[in-house]
Amino acid sequence: MISILRRKITCCLFADYASPHCIARSFCLRLFSTSNEGACVSSAAIFDLLQQKHHFSAEVATKAASVLNRVKDTEKCNSMLSYLQQRGFSNTQMEKMVKVWPELLLARFSNSIEPKIKVFQDMGFSSKDITKIISANPSILKVNLNSRVIPLLSMLKGSLGNNEAVAKFVSRSGWFVTVDFKRTMLPNIELLKSYGVPMERIIKLMYTFPRCMMLNPESFRKSVEKAEEMGANRSSRMFIHAVQALCQMSDNVLELKLKALRNCGFTESDILVLFQKSPSVVVMSADNIRTTKDFILSNGKYGMPCILNNPAALSCSIEQRYKPRFQTLEILENRSLIKYWPTLASLCQMSDEKFFERFICPYSSELKNACTADSSLKLKHWLKNCQ
Incomplete structure (x- = not known):
């Protein structure tokens, strides 16, 4: 209880100290200058060191000072920061590391830092x-060098092929040091390779959704088998996306998702087609799918086959994409300025810039005359840009 109270007091102290009102800081120092006087003064010194000398934010300096409130000498903290600077760490990287692990400032060079940096070198x-x-996840400095760091880096390099790929992967998923790579990711990589999935696609999955690759191999195998059972083709680029989607949910959750799709009006065969072409459909909100589907079908220009041929259409925003484009095309058609609407795939994939160039600029005056108070904000914005 005393420790908790002391930390709260210290945080209050530096919340005031970080503001222009230094009177509050002096008051707090005098108020709590009994048995904790040394701790408070030490915390203030650490705060000054981090914010004034090393230009850390008040938030990070406050957190570090509250955690290291028993330190009497700030020289060790300063030496650590100077050492990291010499090793090429930027101020932003150091601040990020201290925010995650304030005790880094008291770590021993010889035990925590130098040996691991040397291994990388x-x-x-x-x-x-x-x-x-290292800055992506300072916890790599805590784990055992021989039993964890060296084997992990060696296996990653063997799987990914080069140091650049390893660095990219680790910086995006530095938590991998807390997982048994040999018993999780490596078997999952080998399983995908046995299915004929090219290594470049496996690497892409590792980059975009590394937690999927860290699943228990048995759970991962079930997701891979389920993906194939639902029609995902091993040789298709969609296969890893199908695996990724299924890795995110249990069997019960998947069944609820499939039931929701049925309730949206999709048949069993429709659902399989949607999944094979756009696996992410099974993780989307059923309400969003229903609302988007109904809007697409509302004016009769597109039917269910259009959606089944282009399931990604279900992920587009009604307000930002469909509504302004539908309104524009309806005006142009009513004024006999266009004969045909673009395909649903073209309408979805076309960038705002392309749509603007093709359907707004050539007919800006006609559109302005037909634009009403109920027209979408985006359509009004487009027309304003034509002035």
Whole structure:
């Protein structure tokens, strides 16, 4: 209880100190200058060191000062920051590391930092890669060097092929050091390879959804088998996306998702077609799918086959994409300025710039005359840009 109270007091102290009102800081120092006087003064010194000398934010400086409130000498903290600077860490990277792990400032160079940096160097990592990897997750400095760091880096390099790919992967999923890579990711990689999935696609999955690859191999195998059972083709680029989608949910959740799609009016065969072409449809909100489907079908220009041929259409925004484009095309058609609407696939995939160039600019005066108070804000914005 005393420890908790002390931390709360220290946080209050630096919340005031970080503001222009230094009187509050002095008052707090005098008020709590009994048995905790040394701790408070030490915390203030750490705060000053981080914010004034190293230009950390008040938030990070306050957090570090409250955690390290028993430190009497700030020289060790300053030495650590100076050491990290010499090793190429930027001020932003150091601040990020201290925010996650304030105790880093008290770590021993010889035990926590130097040996691991040397391992990276010996494996051919550049200074830029090393700082990128470590700052992404400072916990790599806590784990055992021989039993965890070296084997993990070796296996990653063997799987990904080069240090640049390893650095990119680790910086995006630095938590991998807390997982048994040999018993999780490696078997999952081998399983996908046994299905004929090219390594470049596996690497893409590791980058975009690494937690999927960290699943228990048995759970991962079930997702892979389920993807194929639902019609995903091993040789298709959609296969890893199908696996990724299924890895995100249990069997019960998947069944609820499929039931929701049935309630939206899709048949069993429709659902399989949707999944094979756009696996993410099974993780989308059923309400959003229903609302978007109904809007697409509302004016009779597009039917269910259009949606089944282009399931990604269900993920587009009604307000930002469909409504302004439908209104524009309806005006142009009513004024006999266009004979045909673009296909649903073209309408979805066309950028705002392309749609503007093709359907707004050539008919700006006609559209302005037909634009009403109920017209979408985006359509009004487009017309304003034609002035």
